[in-house]
Amino acid sequence: MxxxxxxxxxxxxxxxxxxxxxxxxxxxxxxxxxxxxxxxxxxxxxxxxxxxxxxxxxxxxxxxxxxxxxxxxxxxxxxxxxxxxxxxxxxxxxxxxxxxxxxxxxxxxxxxxxxxxxxxxxxxxxxxxxxxxxxxxxxxxxxxxxxxxxxxxxxxxxxxxxxxxxxxxxxxxxxxxxxxxxxxxxxxxxxxxxGVKGIMSFELRVKTAEKDLHSSLAAYADNAAWRLTRALASLRGLDNRVLVEGFYDDVRALTVEEQRATAALPFNETTTRENFGLKRPLVTTDPVAALVNATTMTINGLSSGYEGEGVKTVLPKQATAKLDCRLVPNQEPKKLAQLIQAQLVRIGFEDVEVVYLLGEKPFRxxxxxxxxxxxxxxxxxxxxxxxxxxxxxxxxxxxxxxxxxxxxxxxxxxxxxxxxxxxxxxxxxxxxxxxxxxxxxxxxxxxxxxx
Incomplete structure (x- = not known):
């Protein structure tokens, strides 16, 4: 047989x-x-x-x-x-x-x-x-x-x-x-x-002193951690939209076929919440469209000052954040890194450095x-x-x-x-x-x- x-x-x-x-x-x-x-x-x-x-x-x-x-x-x-x-x-x-x-x-x-x-x-x-x-x-x-x-x-x-x-x-x-x-x-x-989205991974780095200080000196000395978090907050709005000038300029709109395919995709919020243990509301009203053709800016990690057990009253001299952006067709990783740096300089964070780590272009x-x-x-x-x-x-x-x-x-x-x-x-x-x-x-x- x-x-x-x-x-x-x-x-x-x-x-x-x-x-x-x-x-x-x-x-x-x-x-x-x-x-x-x-x-x-x-x-x-x-x-x-x-x-x-x-x-x-x-x-x-x-x-x-x-x-x-x-x-x-x-x-x-x-x-x-x-x-x-x-x-x-x-x-x-x-x-x-x-x-x-x-x-x-x-x-x-x-x-x-x-x-x-x-x-x-x-x-x-x-x-x-x-x-x-x-x-x-x-x-x-x-x-x-x-x-x-x-x-x-x-x-x-x-x-x-x-x-x-x-x-x-x-x-x-x-x-x-x-x-x-x-x-x-x-x-x-x-x-x-x-296809796949692209990515641009980068760091933000800031240094406010040559050495860590006693936290009592926060009465007059700036704090690298506060400086960094304020710079981070300037890059994304409460509506999840990236606030960097020019960030969305090159985004290609979906074709008719892509729109039709995206509209047919389901999103099971209940199952998704259970699988990942989500505890906060979603950051978009249209998760399917966002997954397909929305760019993102994500803080992957933060490092500054003392992070060990117990208490150490220190004013940190430097702070670093690792981030990534997920990109959609026509967006270029290195161009976006340059736009982010220019934005920080323009709004008064010229001391916050953008360090480009890696990038991959999207494809569809x-x-x-x-x-x-x-x-x-x-x-x-x-x-x-x-x-x-x-x-x-x-x-x-x-x-x-x-x-x-x-x-x-x-x-x-x-x-x-x-x-x-x-x-x-x-x-x-x-x-x-x-x-x-x-x-x-x-x-x-x-x-x-x-x-």
Missing amino acids: TMTLKQAVEQALVADHDRLAAYLKLETVSAQHREIDETVDFLEQAFKSVGATVTVWRDVAGSHPFVFATLPAGPAGNADKTLLFYNHYDVQPPEPLDEWQTAPFDLTEVDGKYVARGVSDDKGELMARLSAVKALQATSGLPCNLKFVVEGEEEIGSPHIAPMVQQHAAELAADVIVWETGGKDADENFDITC SKLTDPFIQLAVKTAAKVYGDRVKLVPNAAGTGPQVFFGETLQAPIVAFGTTWAGSDPHAPNENIRIADYQQDAWYTAEVLRDFGVE
Whole structure:
């Protein structure tokens, strides 16, 4: 009896369970340069096990290695079509360790979920894609050419993606690109996401004295912490709108198709509040529109003076804040940093310095692209009518370097759900979602090869 593609996927996932566990066992924390080479060696063997030709790129100065793998279309496949998968092999640090209910790097099944660091972001996703490849090989063969590029620095901002794409554009060339991950929203809709917001991370620094002072001297001496907080308060209004002159000038309005897709997206405030434990009112009356096409300015952390146990009556000499802005199409990270500095000078905070840390431009594919429409159509086979087309994610990734250089549409889909907690303790995916995603991946590849 001939296996269906779904049955082949299920069989492959069972056979590949140990491989998933072994991959997650590797503590590939890029911020700490842990087990990078061991992970690269593992991936070489994993790709070779499905018949791929594998090359490890070590020619980008200062970068962790990139793993590049290719698989040709099968005898009955379409050798004129190529799909590129982007994934990353690095993960976030597991801390705080005392909040984990299982060992962070041991794949554990808990209440129908896989729990481990990296299982949702992004190691599990890559393993599901390899299982989909195996299932196709066991049935009708690969329907198109496949390429995989896997980086090891996504969790630290992908600082070497741009030169890698430039140096290897010819090898990476593809008709379409499938991004690292995605999944289901709080209403259990399967999201097909077509872009990402950009980011600009920066610090504000101010120094009011050469040394910390006794707090009694606050009678006449300025306080760096107060100075910084007043500067921060000048940048954003009570309505959540950024007050920097020119900040919104380059924002591109949504197209008709993007407006239609955004209007169709749900937002389950009750579930969202439960998942994140929100204790304050939302800062917008239209969270869906804000997630898609609103810019933000967020204080990530503040540091000044004495922060230890007990009391120390000190007047701090300096203060620092870390911030980020999430950007939408047409906004340029470095330009915004310059606008913020100019604003601070203009309103009397010339002593508050803006230090640019990193930036990534936003990217959004055209929702009318044939591959995006195919991805939506194919999703109905697996997810029924619970499918949503999302113009872009609220988060950030280095899509722009691929999209602009390779001139190919990018879509993202995957195994996550609203409670996956990808950067938090007890990161998880639901096993049923993992199985669905692998099946959907195989179906997308087959339909792409046919059409």
